[in-house]
Amino acid sequence: MATGAIVARVLSQYNGAGTKAAKKDLVTLSKGFDRMAKRSAKAFGIAAAASAAFAVKMGVDSVKAAIADEKSQALLANTLRNTTGANKEVIASVEDYIDKAQRALGITDDELRPAFAKLASITGSITQAQGLLGIAMDVSAGATVDMQTATNAVIKATQGNFKALRGLGVQLDATTIKTKDVQAALAAAAKTFGGAAATRAETFEFRMKRVGIAFSEAKETLGNALLPTIESFFQLLTQKVIPAIQTWLTANGDKLVAAFQMAIKAVFGFAIILYKIFDFVARNKDVFAGVAVILAAIFAAGKAVALVTAIQGIVKAFQVLRAAALGAAAAEAAATGGISVAAAAAGVAAFVGTVGLSMLALKKMNDEMDKAGSKVDGLEFSFDGLDKTTADFLSKIKNLNVNLKTGATNTGKLTAEQLKLVQTEKTLAALRKLGIAPTTEKDPIQLEAARLNLVKQGAVAEQARLAQILASQEAQLKANETLQRYADLLVVVQDSKISAEEVVVLAGKWGVSKEAVTVYIAAVYAVNDGKISTDEVDRLAGQWGVTKQQAAIYLDFFNALNDGKLDAKEIEKLKGQWGLTNAQVVEYGKQITAGVTPSALWPTPGNQARDSWKDALTALNAYVAASGAKIAAPEAPAAVTKSYLPPGFKPEVILPPQAKQPGDPGFIGPVAPKTTSTAPSIGSFTSPALVNKLLNRMPAMADGGIVNRPTIAMIGESGPEAVVPLSGGGFGGGSITINVQGSVISEGDLVAQIRNAILQGQNSGLSITKSAVAL
Amino acid sequence: MAEQPIILTGMKETLEALKEFDKDAVRSFGRVINSELLRAESLAKGFIPKDPPMRGWRTVPAKNPRKTTRGGAGWPAWDSQKARDGIKKTRRTGKVRDDYTVSAGALIQEDASGAIFEVAGRRSGSVNQFTHNLNGGVLASRAIWRAVDKIGPEIRVRIAAALEDAKRELQANLNKRKG
Numbered sequence: 001m002a003t004g005a006i007v008a009r010v011l012s013q014y015n016g017a018g019t020k021a022a023k024k025d026l027v028t029l030s031k032g033f034d035r036m037a038k039r040s041a042k043a044f045g046i047a048a049a050a051s052a053a054f055a056v057k058m059g060v061d062s063v064k065a066a067i068a069d070e071k072s073q074a075l076l077a078n079t080l081r082n083t084t085g086a087n088k089e090v091i092a093s094v095e096d097y098i099d100k101a102q103r104a105l106g107i108t109d110d111e112l113r114p115a116f117a118k119l120a121s122i123t124g125s126i127t128q129a130q131g132l133l134g135i136a137m138d139v140s141a142g143a144t145v146d147m148q149t150a151t152n153a154v155i156k157a158t159q160g161n162f163k164a165l166r167g168l169g170v171q172l173d174a175t176t177i178k179t180k181d182v183q184a185a186l187a188a189a190a191k192t193f194g195g196a197a198a199t200r201a202e203t204f205e206f207r208m209k210r211v212g213i214a215f216s217e218a219k220e221t222l223g224n225a226l227l228p229t230i231e232s233f234f235q236l237l238t239q240k241v242i243p244a245i246q247t248w249l250t251a252n253g254d255k256l257v258a259a260f261q262m263a264i265k266a267v268f269g270f271a272i273i274l275y276k277i278f279d280f281v282a283r284n285k286d287v288f289a290g291v292a293v294i295l296a297a298i299f300a301a302g303k304a305v306a307l308v309t310a311i312q313g314i315v316k317a318f319q320v321l322r323a324a325a326l327g328a329a330a331a332e333a334a335a336t337g338g339i340s341v342a343a344a345a346a347g348v349a350a351f352v353g354t355v356g357l358s359m360l361a362l363k364k365m366n367d368e369m370d371k372a373g374s375k376v377d378g379l380e381f382s383f384d385g386l387d388k389t390t391a392d393f394l395s396k397i398k399n400l401n402v403n404l405k406t407g408a409t410n411t412g413k414l415t416a417e418q419l420k421l422v423q424t425e426k427t428l429a430a431l432r433k434l435g436i437a438p439t440t441e442k443d444p445i446q447l448e449a450a451r452l453n454l455v456k457q458g459a460v461a462e463q464a465r466l467a468q469i470l471a472s473q474e475a476q477l478k479a480n481e482t483l484q485r486y487a488d489l490l491v492v493v494q495d496s497k498i499s500a501e502e503v504v505v506l507a508g509k510w511g512v513s514k515e516a517v518t519v520y521i522a523a524v525y526a527v528n529d530g531k532i533s534t535d536e537v538d539r540l541a542g543q544w545g546v547t548k549q550q551a552a553i554y555l556d557f558f559n560a561l562n563d564g565k566l567d568a569k570e571i572e573k574l575k576g577q578w579g580l581t582n583a584q585v586v587e588y589g590k591q592i593t594a595g596v597t598p599s600a601l602w603p604t605p606g607n608q609a610r611d612s613w614k615d616a617l618t619a620l621n622a623y624v625a626a627s628g629a630k631i632a633a634p635e636a637p638a639a640v641t642k643s644y645l646p647p648g649f650k651p652e653v654i655l656p657p658q659a660k661q662p663g664d665p666g667f668i669g670p671v672a673p674k675t676t677s678t679a680p681s682i683g684s685f686t687s688p689a690l691v692n693k694l695l696n697r698m699p700a701m702a703d704g705g706i707v708n709r710p711t712i713a714m715i716g717e718s719g720p721e722a723v724v725p726l727s728g729g730g731f732g733g734g735s736i737t738i739n740v741q742g743s744v745i746s747e748g749d750l751v752a753q754i755r756n757a758i759l760q761g762q763n764s765g766l767s768i769t770k771s772a773v774a775l
Numbered sequence: 776m777a778e779q780p781i782i783l784t785g786m787k788e789t790l791e792a793l794k795e796f797d798k799d800a801v802r803s804f805g806r807v808i809n810s811e812l813l814r815a816e817s818l819a820k821g822f823i824p825k826d827p828p829m830r831g832w833r834t835v836p837a838k839n840p841r842k843t844t845r846g847g848a849g850w851p852a853w854d855s856q857k858a859r860d861g862i863k864k865t866r867r868t869g870k871v872r873d874d875y876t877v878s879a880g881a882l883i884q885e886d887a888s889g890a891i892f893e894v895a896g897r898r899s900g901s902v903n904q905f906t907h908n909l910n911g912g913v914l915a916s917r918a919i920w921r922a923v924d925k926i927g928p929e930i931r932v933r934i935a936a937a938l939e940d941a942k943r944e945l946q947a948n949l950n951k952r953k954g
Contacts, residue, residue, distance in 0.1 A: 005883045005884060005885045005890070006883065006884040006889075006890045006893050006894060006919065007869075007878075007881050007882070007883050008819075008881060008882045008883070008884075008919040008920045008922070008923040009878060009881050009923070010811075010812060010815060010879075010880045010881050010882060010923055010927055010930055010931070011781075011783060011808075011878065011879035011880035011881070011930070011931060011934060012781075012782045012783065012872075012874075012876040012877070012878065012879060013782060013783040013784065013786050013787070013868075013876060013877060013878075013879040014782060014783075014784050014785075014875065014876055014877075015786075015787050015868065015877055017868065017871050017877055018871050018875040018876055018877055019875070020871075021871040021875055
């Protein structure tokens with residue numbers, strides 16, 4: 001081809017040269033991703049660790065603050081009840097007043113509550129106490145004294161002793177002093193220092209103090225959310241763990257003393273035992289396996305595209321590991337802070353000791369995992385250096401995936417490029433063992449090249465079409481899944497309650513957590529009547545640990561997703577109602593469809609901390625369960641069946657003893673079989689609204705339809721329908737059997753009998769042909 | 776420029792494999808490509824005007840060409856015959872393009888004056904005096920691109936069909952061998 005010649009393309013083709021060029025470009029692209037990922041990996045890790053640590057710190061501080069606040073509130077409430085006869089509502093209003101005052105004036109509730117309690121005691125009136133507290137606050141601010149001093153001065157003034165008040169700078173005339181005119185003295189105080197508290201609140205110092213108070217209040221609120229879980233934790237400790245350890249100590253005290261007197265070897269052995277009891281590695285087996293698979297995939301993909309995802313996965317794995325370690329820390333905190341040491345000194349000591357030792361083991365593993373995690377930067381991963389107790393498991397992992405260490409040893413003398421090639425081959429071989437199909441040299445590259453070409457040409461319509469098909473299939477699957485869930489619910493609520501065991505079974509069947517199941521049940525109940533009440537939203541917000549708005553958003557999305565997808569109209573409605581963008585609506589829809597719970601959907605430090613505590617609780621339960629064989633633990637209390645149905649779900653019998661027929665008032669489903677069995681059927685189910693809602697959401701077949709796999713559907717809802725198998729007989733394949741009953745005297749009677757039978761067959765969907773009625 | 780909605784895949788592999796069974800079929804496919812490209816070539820040559828496309832474009836080479844133009848060769852003289860002869864069909868694959876394809880058939884214009892006639896004003900897209908005078912104010916795509924724009928889609932469909940026939944032929948032979 002001559003230099004500078006003009007070329008007009010007529011035909012184009014893909015061949016090996018194009019494939020090589022595409023591959024080269026992909027490698028270049030991968031390197032770009034690789035560099036970006038390396039830079040960001042460290043930042044991701046640090047941010048995740050910092051946020052996790054902060055969440056736990058917040059949780060601990062919040063619980064402490066909440067405990068102190070609760071104590072302070074309880075004391076004030078008690079004083080008010082005793083001195084003024086205040087009821088619950090009045091006490092709540094006082095608390096509200098104190099809350100507003102502290103936020104507005106920068107005086108903490110810890111100062112205001114004792115002051116209010118004293119004033120209420122003296123006056124016996126809430127109203128007067130509030131008035132005097134206002135004066136005391138002004139005096140405190142104007143005279144620059146603490147609230148206690150100012151309150152005492154005001155109290156003395158109400159008793160006719162003005163010395164303290166005058167000492168703080170309130171000028172009283174001789175008449176007032178002589179006549180001991182309390183009102184005049186208080187008026188003078190108000191005149192002298194009136195507005196001082198408000199003025200002081202606007203100074204820089206007190207503005208900062210108000211910010212601090214607001215933060216403290218937030219922590220207390222957070223702590224209040226955590227308290228129920230902590231309470232469960234304490235109950236478990238006091239009722240099961242400590243007695244178990246005490247019993248064990250009684251029986252094995254001498255041995256324990258001997259064990260503790262042994263050198264570090266024995267102690268370490270004890271830690272190992274406890275470590276095994278916690279079953280830490282076994283519980284996190286999937287996490288380890290997941291990390292290994294992700295790492296293998298990184299190597300196979302040229303160490304690039306999946307790296308960011310992998311880093312997130314690894315960070316998540318670390319968080320899980322840390323959460324377990326924090327569980328032990330939580331147990332320690334609870335054991336040292338919440339138990340009567342005198343009552344169970346030996347048990348506490350033993351527990352703290354053992355938990356502490358297990359903490360050491362967990363910490364060691366954490367440290368080692370962190371070290372291993374830092375090596376991700378170099379795209380290497382070593383399982384070496386972990387605790388010996390994990391050796392068996394780790395060896396399995398090595399066999400399961402890639403023996404990187406062996407590979408490096410055997411290929412130590414190769415060039416860097418050859419090493420890379422060998423590494424890739426080894427990883428591919430490992431992936432094959434995992435059932436991941438190996439890639440060929442040509443096809444994926446060609447497909448990618450074709451895809452890039454389509455993108456370059458702007459031919460995205462085809463891609464969009466494919467995406468639409470995939471989305472449609474996914475939505476169909478989701479819809480089927482939803483129906484299946486309804487069917488499962490129908491089964492388990494036959495006895496008008498859902499027990500904890502049933503929740504566990506549903507969680508296992510649906511492949512979601514127990515919390516997700518309870519959220520699902522609550523949401524179904526909340527939206528079953530087609531409207532979402534404020535009461536429901538309030539109750540569920542508290543139950544789920546989210547704001548009322550978030551609970552309302554969740555329920556709205558849940559309602560809109562009843563068919564497994566969001567159509568354009570629903571998206572527009574949700575956007576308008578909640579001020580969301582299109583992308584946000586789609587994202588929420590995806591998450592809620594995937595079974596993400598509200599607390600996970602809107603994570604807060606409080607939720608994260610609460611989850612940590614829950615993990616700790618789970619770890620402790622596991623400990624108790626596992627130690628049962630070795631420790632003479634007290635007998636477990638009788639299993640308590642907890643109902644997961646919302647309050648107000650009252651069983652009621654819908655069907656009268658005489659079963660109703662279709663068309664009768666109150667008929668809600670298939671007729672209960674007329675048998676002597678006492679087993680409840682769907683027809684005798686208890687909540688008509690819920691049942692009707694569930695039934696209405698099933699696909700209706702009134703207009704006909706074809707199903708080719710097991711499907712839950714509603715038939716006969718608009719009149720008689722025939723269900724005809726397509727294989728075997730099929731349409732028109734049936735025969736009509738005519739039973740002539742009674743006396744047939746005339747030919748007309750016989751014709752009428754035959755005609756009625758044929759009409760009945762026709763109504764049942766049979767094709768009436770000449771052969772079908774041939775005699 | 777003509778769009779490229781049809782990209783041939785597996786042409787080289789198909790023809791190489793088919794060669795083992797039916798060389799005539801391979802030759803036949805080659806003839807289809809050649810004849811189609813020839814058709815385009817003839818059409819493009821027909822678009823080259825006999826007279827200079829612009830007034831003042833001399834028909835003999837300059838005696839003292841400008842040293843800075845074309846490496847000292849100066850502005851090329853208009854020679855319609857050379858411009859026509861400069862248009863050729865080619866099946867060289869050439870370099871890999873941005874869309875990871877290579878050529879399977881193209882028209883080229885190797886003559887300098889023909890190339891100027893083909894592309895003058897194409898990049899700027901403006902119809903200035905030069906391009907206005909050139910070809911009556913019509914923008915570029917005047918010869919080979921014009922031909923490809925005109926019958927390129929038709930050519931591609933025919934060749935793609937011929938390739939499909941070759942693939943079927945190959946499949947039939949493979950099935951026959953299989954038994």
